[in-house]
Amino acid sequence: MKQFGSVMLVGTGGFLGSVARYLVALLFAPMAIGFPFSTLTVNLVGSFLIGLLSELAVSTTLVSPEARLFLVTGFCGGFTTFSAYMYEHSMLMRDGQLFYAALYLAGSIVGGLIALYTGALFAKLWT
Numbered sequence: 001m002k003q004f005g006s007v008m009l010v011g012t013g014g015f016l017g018s019v020a021r022y023l024v025a026l027l028f029a030p031m032a033i034g035f036p037f038s039t040l041t042v043n044l045v046g047s048f049l050i051g052l053l054s055e056l057a058v059s060t061t062l063v064s065p066e067a068r069l070f071l072v073t074g075f076c077g078g079f080t081t082f083s084a085y086m087y088e089h090s091m092l093m094r095d096g097q098l099f100y101a102a103l104y105l106a107g108s109i110v111g112g113l114i115a116l117y118t119g120a121l122f123a124k125l126w127t
Contacts, residue, residue, distance in 0.1 A: 006069055013074015021079050046083030050076045054087055
């Protein structure tokens with residue numbers, strides 16, 4: 001039963017984070033000039049929030065484990081996966097895992113671009 005509660009916390013937070021991301025996109029829509037301001041904003045705000053909340057969860061009792069699941073994993077994860085990526089990368093750096101940090105950085109960027117273009121190629125084959 002405890003796992004179900006955790007899943008519900010993450011799912012509810014993720015739903016709210018996704019809705020918040022969409023609302024930010026709507027807010028920036030009138031300013032659309034060819035630059036993804038809404039995505040940049042979401043990534044920066046999400047990275048700030050995940051840093052703030054994670055540190056509060058580790059260093060204080062202000063953020064309970066349940067609140068961390070809801071806010072960090074759920075909300076921030078639904079708002080932007082970039083914030084989770086930034087946090088994980090910073091933890092590797094903090095722990096002195098420089099090789100893994102570099103591998104994660106390069107793998108995410110290069111691998112992500114390759115995966116994106118490969119997916120697009122597959123879509124073109126089907127159409």
